[in-house]
Amino acid sequence: MGSFLANEGLSIVVILVWLGINVFLFVHFYMAFLIDRWFYTRAILGHALSWARAPAACLNFNCMLILLPVCRNLLSFLRGSIQCCSRTAARQLDRNLTFHKLVAYMIAFHTAVHIIAHLFNFERFMDAQLEANMSSLPHVLSLIGNKHNESFLNPIRNNQTSPTIVMFTTVAGLTGVVITLALILMITSSMEVIRRSYFEVFWFTHHLFIIFFIGLVLHGIKRIVRGQTLDSLKKHNPITCHSEFERWGLDQDCPEPKFMGNPPGTWKWVVGPMFLYLCERLVRFYRSQQKVVITKVVMHPSKTLELQMKKKGFRMEVGQYVFLQCPSISQLEWHPFTLTSAPEEDHFSVHIRLQGDWTEALYIACGGDRTRLQEAWELPRIAVDGPFGTASEDVFRYEVVMLVGAGIGVTPFASILKSVWYKHVQENTNVFTKKIYFYWLCRETQAFEWFADLLQSLERQMIAKDMRDFLTYNIYLTRWRDTEAAHFRVHHEAENDPITGLKQKTLYGKPNWDTEFSAIATNHPGCKVGVFLCGPTLLAKDLEKQCLKQSQAGAEFIFNKENF
Structure with a gap:
């Protein structure tokens, strides 16, 4: 139980608070549109009015939150500020993208409810305008305001209309269509299969959030949701007067009601996060203009490109990551890569696996397809944003x-193990670990090549320092070919492993996590x-289950x- 609380306790509290606020806003605004001011609006629309306005309030709240988890400079600042006080609280910031996705799904849900409710609303507004019974209350309410400069309740002012016309000729309808299309494209392009295989599609489509927020702010500017004014309520009580609508204006006790629309309030919710995100982008732009010098390019045979770089004022911790941009490839695209260098080194480095158009283009720009050595002046310009904190900082x-x-x-563990090498071998620094x-x-033997040298050096130094147990x-190796298996059998008795060159032999298949965790818990x-x-979601689920299970x-x- 203690391990469960340590791993998931604060996350559960955060999610419950977030869900609680959503429920509170929904119920509060649903009830808010059941009061007398909205009596005549409900006479036309029924409860669909509340079903449209309640999710709108939740949309405002969640759209306020959606940008905050992707303000990575803000998160890094917060992580550094609270890390000294609470490691558990700092760890929650590492789940920023998970929360970002949850908020996006909540936005999608409330958008669907809001749209469905408004479809009913527009249908009822048109039915009231086209009502054959001229003496019905909804029709009489729809006729109010036909004279110039008079207040009205029904935004559909004539019977020559249709849902399509309303959708594409009104501000609310047009912005609603734009917002919905942008949201659909952003969510569908964020699916893992698209994000992994077509990152550029995901990256460009996700920037529709700019159009989404502009449409969101403008959506209610025409005030189509209208209720009785407070002054009119003092003179015209809808509870007692609604049945006497034929005498409105003739009776001093029941003058004709006056209506006005709700002022748009979405901007109040999103202006703060939008300002923070603007500051975030300005910081990123400033960093992108700082000079970065590529000091070394290494083409590893395992389709991995290593870039060693220097940048004035650059300071990092183990396991952090940066975003890279290559203007000659794309002026807009930024891609995240974990730093593989140690803080003790005089440069910082990344290892980039070649997959996708952008990484292939970077490989070519760095001379990966050439047989001759590339001159320094021929290397492409690289812009660096970061470094940014991750969970590995706490190692x-x-x-x-x-x-x-x-x-x-x-890659993040390359940074950690290099730092271990510097701390124990070169500096003799005492560490808590x-x-x-x-x-x-x-999955393949080639993947070991670029990292094996570091492990071999670390292994030799640990033996020399009599730190074998550290x-x-x-x-x-989880996959291998038949020809490789025969080679492994022949060389298995050699002093060093035939794949990695290490004294520790490579194991075949997948680890038995039950056994591994049990042994560590016992020791x-x-x-x-x-x-x-640092790995796939399925492996994360397995390890998380083991953490909860084996902590006992x-x-x-x-x-x-x-x-x-």
């Missing part, structure tokens, strides 16, 4: 650490074990996942 705050990387997901368990899962690493009873993952065996496992 040295735990006495025992589990690092789990899958494929190129090993006493034991690191490192797991690396790869780092336990397990490397797994470190009563310890807090930090579990850090003695140690307390705290799960952390890279999200960017």
Whole structure:
């Protein structure tokens, strides 16, 4: 139970508070449109009025939140500010994209309810205007305001109209269509299969949020949702006067009611986040103009491009990430990459796996397709935004650490292991962490190539320093060909592993996480074990379950996942 609270407790509280506010706003605004001021509006629309206005209030609230989780400079500042006070609170900021998605789904839900309710509303407005019974209350209410400069209730002022005309000729209808289309495109292009395979489609489509917010602010500017004015309520009580509508204006006790629209209020909700996001973009633009020098380019045979760079004033921590832009490829696109260098080094580096048009273009721009060496002046200009904090920053705050990387997901742990090398081997610095368990899962042997040199150096230095027990690493090859298997069998008895060159032999298949977690819990009873993952969602679910399950065996496992 303690581990569950440590891993999920604050997240559950945050989600419950968020859901509670949504429920409160929905109920509050639903009831707010049942009061006397809206009596005559409900006479035409019924409860569809409340069903349209309640989700609109929730939309305002969630649209206020949607931009905040993607203000990465703001999050980095908050993470650094609260980290010294509460590590658990800081860890919640690492789930910013998860919360961003939840808010987006809530926006989609309330948008659907709002649209369906307004479809009923417009249908009822038209029915009231076209009512054959001239003496019905909805029709009489629709006729109010036909004279010049008179207030009206029904925004449909004539019987020569249709839902299509209303949708595309009114501000509310047109902005509603634009907002809905933008939202559909943003959500569908955010599906993982599209985001992973066609990142550019996701990236460009997501910037429709600008149109979305402009349409959102303008949506209610014409005030089509109208209710009785407060002055009119004092003279005309709808509860007693609605049945005497034929005598309105003739009886001093029931003069003709006056109506006015609600002033647009969405801008009050979103102006603050929009200002913060504007500041965020200005900071990004300023950083993009700072000079970055590429000091080294390494083309690894495993389709991995390594860039070593320098930038004035650049300071990093282990496991952080940056966004890179190459103007010669695209003036707009920024892509996130984990830093693989250590804070102790005089440069910062990233390892980029070649997949997709942008990475292939960067590979070519850096001379990857050339046989001759490329001159420094021929290298493309690179802009860097960051670094930004991640869960891996906390790695040295735990006495025992589990690092789990899958494929190129090993990049944040390259930074950590390099820093370990500097702290223990070169600087003899005492660190709080006493034991690191490192797991690396790869599908093909080529993926090991760029990282094996670091592990070999670390292994040699740990042996020389008599620190064999500090780092336990397990490397797994999850797929292999028959020809490779025969080669592995022949060389398995060699002193060093035939794939990695390490003394620790490569394991085949996938790790048995039950066994691994149980062994660590047994070896470190009563310890807090930090579990850090950079890998796919399915693996994250497995590890998170193990953290909750195995914490009952003695140690307390705290799960952390890279999200960017």
